[in-house]
Amino acid sequence: MLKIITLLTLNLLFNLSCVGQQTKARAAGNHAVLITKTVVTKSTQGNEREITKTLYTSTASGDQYFAYTLANGSITEATNYILNTTKSGLFLITSRLFSSQHETDSLRIRFNDTDHLVIVDNADQYELFPASYTVFKHQVNEKHNILVLLKLLKDNIGSYPIESMLPLIVVSKPDAIDKQIKQASITTARNQSDEIKDAWTCTYRYDKAGKIISVKAVADDQVRFYKTLTYLSGNIAIKTHRNIEDRQITDRVMNYNPKNTASIRWTDKVVETGKNLETSSVTTLVKRNFKVVNKANMSQQEVLKLINQVK
Numbered sequence: 001m002l003k004i005i006t007l008l009t010l011n012l013l014f015n016l017s018c019v020g021q022q023t024k025a026r027a028a029g030n031h032a033v034l035i036t037k038t039v040v041t042k043s044t045q046g047n048e049r050e051i052t053k054t055l056y057t058s059t060a061s062g063d064q065y066f067a068y069t070l071a072n073g074s075i076t077e078a079t080n081y082i083l084n085t086t087k088s089g090l091f092l093i094t095s096r097l098f099s100s101q102h103e104t105d106s107l108r109i110r111f112n113d114t115d116h117l118v119i120v121d122n123a124d125q126y127e128l129f130p131a132s133y134t135v136f137k138h139q140v141n142e143k144h145n146i147l148v149l150l151k152l153l154k155d156n157i158g159s160y161p162i163e164s165m166l167p168l169i170v171v172s173k174p175d176a177i178d179k180q181i182k183q184a185s186i187t188t189a190r191n192q193s194d195e196i197k198d199a200w201t202c203t204y205r206y207d208k209a210g211k212i213i214s215v216k217a218v219a220d221d222q223v224r225f226y227k228t229l230t231y232l233s234g235n236i237a238i239k240t241h242r243n244i245e246d247r248q249i250t251d252r253v254m255n256y257n258p259k260n261t262a263s264i265r266w267t268d269k270v271v272e273t274g275k276n277l278e279t280s281s282v283t284t285l286v287k288r289n290f291k292v293v294n295k296a297n298m299s300q301q302e303v304l305k306l307i308n309q310v311k
Contacts, residue, residue, distance in 0.1 A: 029292035032057045034310055035167050036286045043279040052076075055307055056168050057296040063144035066097070066296055067164040068303045075300050079164050083109075083144040090141060092149060094161040098300060105161040109149065111137050116182075123187045124158050132180040147172060157200060157217050157225055157244070158186045171261045171287045179210040186217070188244070198244075200224075207231075234259070238266075248272050262287050 033056045041048045055068045063084070069077040078097035083090070089108055096103040110119040116133040118126040118140075128136060139148040147169070153160050154169045184202040198219045205214045217225035224244055230237040240252040254266035263286050270279045288310055298306070 029060050030057060030294070030296040031060065032290035032293045032296075032306070033168065033171075034288040034290065034307060035171060036288070037167060038284045038286075039281055041279060041281040043277065045277075053307055054164070054167060055303055056165075057293060057298065058146075059296050061143065062146055062148075064296060065146055065165065065168075066298065067168075068298070068307075069164065070304070070307055075303060077164065078300075078303075080297075081146055081162075081165065083140070083146045083149065085144070092146070107160060109140065111141060113137075118152065120153070120158065120160075124185065126152060126184045127182045129179055129182055136180070148175075151175065152181070155215060155217075155225070155227065157188070157202065159188050167285055171264055171285055173261055174258050178212055179206050180212075 035054050035056065037052045037054065039048075039050045041050070051071075053070045055070070056065060057068075058065045063082065065081040067077075067079045067081070068075055075098065078099075080095045080097055082093050082095075084093060085091075089110060092107040092109060094105045094107075107121045110122075111117070112119060113133075116128050116130055118128060118133075118136065120126065136148065136152070139145040150162055150165055150169055151172070153162060154166070156162070156166065181202075181204045183204060184200075186200040186202060188198050188200065190196040190198070200217045200219045202215065202217045202225075204212060207213050211229070211231060213229050215225070215227040216223055225240075225242050227238065227240045235255055235257050238252075238254045240250075240254075242250045242252075249271045251269045252266055254264070256264045263284065265282065265284045268279075268281045268283065270281070271277070272279075290306070293306070
């Protein structure tokens with residue numbers, strides 16, 4: 001489903017954008033957030049504990065993000081996200097950094113004002129409520145706010161190159177407007193074969209106050225993704241069931257205070273079908289905000305130096 005844009009064209013767009021955006025962002029101040037992710041896993045094969053740190057930096061306008069992941073004292077992954085208008089339209093461009101492969105993916109974003117649709121990658125359609133659509137289009141199409149766009153895709157049902165940004169979305173405070181998506185239709189390709197596709201119909205339910213209480217994705221009359229949200233004493237309890245391709249079934253439980261996202265924890269129970277393997281894990285995200293940094297696009301040495309300042 002993801003389409004690879006010509007690398008030469010993307011590199012030209014990326015380089016031109018970096019020059020303009022970094023100059024503008026330095027005047028207003030770039031932002032940086034460090035997320036420490038701890039995963040404790042238990043299975044019949046034994047127990048494991050894994051700690052990774054990801055430094056997120058962004059321009060002041062939020063139209064460009066960098067995600068640097070550190071494990072065992074070295075950077076294991078670095079990804080750049082930029083939302084940019086080109087002659088062909090608006091694209092979210094994802095590029096691997098510090099890699100000889102120079103992998104680049106893209107998502108084209110279009111808008112249908114008549115039906116209040118956000119069209120992602122020419123196939124997926126998110127129908128928004130009129131008031132939310134107006135705000136969303138202004139933030140994404142005019143201001144190029146990446147985080148606003150990614151929050152729309154945060155359930156990650158579609159095949160989107162946003163994996164390294166998901167922890168940042170989790171610890172980000174919810175938007176002021178809760179009632180956003182009315183319904184969605186999403187098409188995904190199977191991992192085993194790009195020729196086999198699944199068409200998902202996604203429905204969203206809200207309570208009388210406009211807070212979302214459930215998301216359901218159905219393909220071939222089977223519910224493969226289901227999320228429920230319960231609001232109690234200022235906290236939000238979220239339960240998620242994901243069974244997109246039958247090979248891995250994940251049930252997740254999370255409980256957090258949306259006004260305090262400095263630390264968030266959830267539990268996963270994962271069943272790998274065909275292997276008769278069941279795994280349980282506890283994941284904790286701890287967020288640390290930095291003061292304004294000099295630049296968003298950092299070298300490996302600069303990233304390590306900044307992260308090592310945190311004890």
